[in-house]
C-alpha cells in the first residue's frame with residue numbers, strides 16, 4: 478500500500494508563502510532537528526495518524542481548483558515524509574503549481590521531488606561547520622550543503638533564506654555565510670530577522686535586536702547577490 482503523507486495542519490489561503498501566487502500550505506509532520514528558534518515545535522513529532530488525512534486534504538483541494546494557484550508543502554520538514562512525492566503528483570494532477578519549504582535535511586528525498594517542483598524556499602541556517610549550534614544535531618551542515626548544491630543544479634526557481642539572531646549569527650558570521658552562499662552560486666538571498674513571538678527559547682526571545690545586523694553588514698551582503706532582501710518580520 479502506498480505511504481500516505483502525514484499532515485499536521487493546513488493554511489487554506491496564503492499570499493506570502495509562494496512569491497506571486499495564492500497558495501494553500503500543507504504542513505507535514507516531523508522534523509529531526511531542534512532549532513532553538515523553531516516556531517513550529519508542535520510539528521516536530523510524527524503521530525501515528527497525522528492531524529488530518531491526506532485524502533481529506535486532497536478532496537478539499539479538488540474544490541479549490543480555479544481559486545488557488547499553488548500548493549506549498551511545508552513543515553516540520555516535508556522531505557522527511559516518504560509520501561511526499563506521491564502527494565505532490567496528486568496535487569500536480571489537479572493543475573496546481575507546487576512549492577516546497579525545506580530546511581535542507583534530506584538530500585535524497587529532495588532529489589526525488591525536485592523534478593516536481595515549480596518553486597522552493599530553503600533555509601541555510603549558518604556556516605555549514607557551525608550547524609549544530611543552531612539545530613542541536615551534529616553533522617547537520619552536511620545534508621544542508623548537499624541540498625543547496627542540488628537545488629542550484631536543478632534550475633528550479635528558489636529563495637534561499639537565513640534566520641538572523643545575534644547570539645547565533647553575529648555580524649561576522651553573517652558575512653562569512655553570505656560569502657559562502659554567493660561563491661556556491663546563490664543569487665536570490667533573504668535574511669529574515671528573528672521573531673520573538675512564538676519562540677520557546679526565552680534567552681533568544683529576550684535578546685534586544687536593535688542595531689542588528691549593522692547597516693554596513695547588510696550593505697556588504699546586499700552587494701553579493703543579484704537579489705537580496707532583509708525581511709524584518711520573516712516567517
Ligand code: SF4
Nearest residue numbers: 508510512515553580
Ligand atoms: S528545521 Fe525547521 S521545523 Fe525543524 S526544528 Fe528547525 S526550525 Fe523547526
